[in-house]
Amino acid sequence: MQLPRFGKSITTERVPALLEAAEQATAALEARKEELKATMPTAALKQLIELYEEASRNLTLADSIVDALFSIDTNNNEIRNVQSQVNRVSTDISSRLLFFNLTLKSWPVAELRKHSKQLPQYSAWIERLIIYAPYTLQENEERIILYKDSTGDELLRKLYTMITSRYTYTLTVEGEEKTVTRAELGQYAMHAKREVRKAATEAMLVPFTADHAILGEVYQGLVEDWANEHMKLRNYESAIASRHIANQIPPEAFEALKRVVHKNRSLFREYTELKRKALGYEDFTRYDFAAPVPGLPEEIEYEVAKKRVLSVFHSFAPWMASHAEKIFNDGHIDVPPAKGKRSGACCYGMIPGETPVVILNFTGMYEDMATMAHELGHAVHDVLAGKKNTDLTYHPPLVLAETASTFAEAILFAAELKESEPAVRKALLCQRIDDIMGTSLSQMRITEFELKAHELIANGASAEELDVLWAKLQKEDFPTIDYPEKSVYWSAVPHIHQSPFYCYSYAFGMLLVLSLYKRYEDEGAAFVPKFEALLAAGGSAAPAEVLGKLGYDITKDEFWEGAFAVLRKHIEELSTLVE
Numbered sequence: 233m234q235l236p237r238f239g240k241s242i243t244t245e246r247v248p249a250l251l252e253a254a255e256q257a258t259a260a261l262e263a264r265k266e267e268l269k270a271t272m273p274t275a276a277l278k279q280l281i282e283l284y285e286e287a288s289r290n291l292t293l294a295d296s297i298v299d300a301l302f303s304i305d306t307n308n309n310e311i312r313n314v315q316s317q318v319n320r321v322s323t324d325i326s327s328r329l330l331f332f333n334l335t336l337k338s339w340p341v342a343e344l345r346k347h348s349k350q351l352p353q354y355s356a357w358i359e360r361l362i363i364y365a366p367y368t369l370q371e372n373e374e375r376i377i378l379y380k381d382s383t384g385d386e387l388l389r390k391l392y393t394m395i396t397s398r399y400t401y402t403l404t405v406e407g408e409e410k411t412v413t414r415a416e417l418g419q420y421a422m423h424a425k426r427e428v429r430k431a432a433t434e435a436m437l438v439p440f441t442a443d444h445a446i447l448g449e450v451y452q453g454l455v456e457d458w459a460n461e462h463m464k465l466r467n468y469e470s471a472i473a474s475r476h477i478a479n480q481i482p483p484e485a486f487e488a489l490k491r492v493v494h495k496n497r498s499l500f501r502e503y504t505e506l507k508r509k510a511l512g513y514e515d516f517t518r519y520d521f522a523a524p525v526p527g528l529p530e531e532i533e534y535e536v537a538k539k540r541v542l543s544v545f546h547s548f549a550p551w552m553a554s555h556a557e558k559i560f561n562d563g564h565i566d567v568p569p570a571k572g573k574r575s576g577a578c579c580y581g582m583i584p585g586e587t588p589v590v591i592l593n594f595t596g597m598y599e600d601m602a603t604m605a606h607e608l609g610h611a612v613h614d615v616l617a618g619k620k621n622t623d624l625t626y627h628p629p630l631v632l633a634e635t636a637s638t639f640a641e642a643i644l645f646a647a648e649l650k651e652s653e654p655a656v657r658k659a660l661l662c663q664r665i666d667d668i669m670g671t672s673l674s675q676m677r678i679t680e681f682e683l684k685a686h687e688l689i690a691n692g693a694s695a696e697e698l699d700v701l702w703a704k705l706q707k708e709d710f711p712t713i714d715y716p717e718k719s720v721y722w723s724a725v726p727h728i729h730q731s732p733f734y735c736y737s738y739a740f741g742m743l744l745v746l747s748l749y750k751r752y753e754d755e756g757a758a759f760v761p762k763f764e765a766l767l768a769a770g771g772s773a774a775p776a777e778v779l780g781k782l783g784y785d786i787t788k789d790e791f792w793e794g795a796f797a798v799l800r801k802h803i804e805e806l807s808t809l810v811e
């Protein structure tokens with residue numbers, strides 16, 4: 233059977249009209265630039281915001297359509313041409329619209345609030361401007377930072393990528409020497425045999441060790457630039473403070489999350505002991521975290537996977553299944569791998585009112601079913617968020633962006649677990665707990681590393697001191713596992729270079745969903761409409777506010793403990809299967 237590809241509605245034919253509409257809205261807004269004053273009537277401001285939104289909505293849709301089409305056919309010249317045209321228009325219009333945001337940010341807060349109160353549909357967007365106002369500099373200073381960044385931290389990040397993406401890695405696999413890329417090396421790091429995983433881990437460190445002095449200098453430069461801009465110039469309270477503001481997370485919620493993860497570290501230690509038994513090993517080494525536990529079903533047919541995912545969605549809530557079905561019915565899904573198609577899977581939310589677009593690379597592996605559930609979860613989130621929101625408040629904040637997708641995986645996992653044989657259950661549980669550990673404990677450890685590294689570098693620490701720090705944090709999490717006194721491993725983590733303090737959002741997202749799942753187990757059907765409201769909120773309010781309205785306080789340890797109650801249950805079940 234042929235797997236579905238995009239239908240006729242995903243076409244570049246729509247693009248010229250969208251660009252034209254964006255251009256007209258931009259010109260209309262520019263023509264009314266003089267009206268833009270803090271004391272202007274709210275009704276007139278509303279018209280201007282609508283023009284701004286109209287321009288950005290049309291650009292977003294044009295951009296999403298060409299990007300989706302490009303993803304499934306990267307060698308197509310016609311699509312590439314349309315894409316560069318969209319990029320050109322988009323850059324031009326974005327720079328012409330810059331004045332709008334900057335002017336509003338420069339208004340007195342009291343005036344902005346007055347407008348915000350009368351424009352509830354835009355208030356979340358206006359409130360964001362108010363939050364950033366104290367950290368925004370004068371227009372000239374902002375321009376200096378903009379220009380200097382392109383040859384400053386942006387260049388350092390680019391150099392990091394250029395240096396490290398040239399690396400190849402040499403290892404011996406079953407007597408044969410191989411030289412591989414980082415992606416291929418990743419496969420060997422999850423190999424069934426420990427000696428291969430060990431060889432892969434050691435091979436990875438070789439080029440990073442050779443370039444340690446250069447890479448250390450790059451990271452120190454990035455951290456110092458971050459401190460100079462965020463703390464010295466913009467007056468953020470701490471190195472991580474600007475990330476909390478971008479994530480719309482109160483610092484207390486982050487602290488609660490960190491505390492609860494620390495408190496529950498012993499659960500992961502317990503798990504490694506069970507995994508050791510499941511693998512039939514004498515001991516558990518640092519190379520065994522990524523070891524696969526055999527027993528997962530090997531293959532699944534597309535139609536079976538689709539039916540399974542939709543039925544799991546349906547048993548959670550009929551609306552969840554019907555929103556997902558719309559993606560298939562509208563031909564907004566592209567399923568099979570193809571020549572020139574990008575690897576991986578994704579979902580484009582498009583704009584409110586448009587059916588989202590999902591791209592998969594379904595090869596019939598069992599894991600492909602979870603990926604399908606994940607991306608359809610994103611699509612359901614987008615459909616619901618698009619119902620009441622305008623384009624400016626449509627997208628959920630980063631830490632909530634994976635809520636529906638991760639939840640969809642969680643309910644699929646629960647259903648699969650319930651209906652599987654014991655040997656499969658053992659493998660499923662190990663895979664699930666590995667995933668939870670990788671997205672929570674490991675990502676929090678990276679964040680701890682950054683917090684400490686930023687402090688150390690401010691006091692003139694050397695790259696070797698960071699090596700010691702990295703090793704120390706590993707040992708704190710797993711004291712009984714043998715680990716060297718220092719490690720350059722941190723230098724191979726792209727996120728800490730590309731986007732400081734980003735990694736805790738992964739932990740936040742995963743543990744939030746597990747905590748919500750615990751509520752679902754406790755509350756049953758009463759939870760479903762709350763979850764629907766959470767998704768429908770989109771970006772209309774900060775996470776603490778949206779969740780607070782549903783009775784969940786993310787600044788309290790108690791909320792996050794729910795996630796570990798779910799984990800504890802998994803570990804107990806695994807223990808009965810292994811012992």
Ligand SMILES: [Zn+2]
Nearest residue numbers: 606610634637
């Ligand atoms: Zn996702």
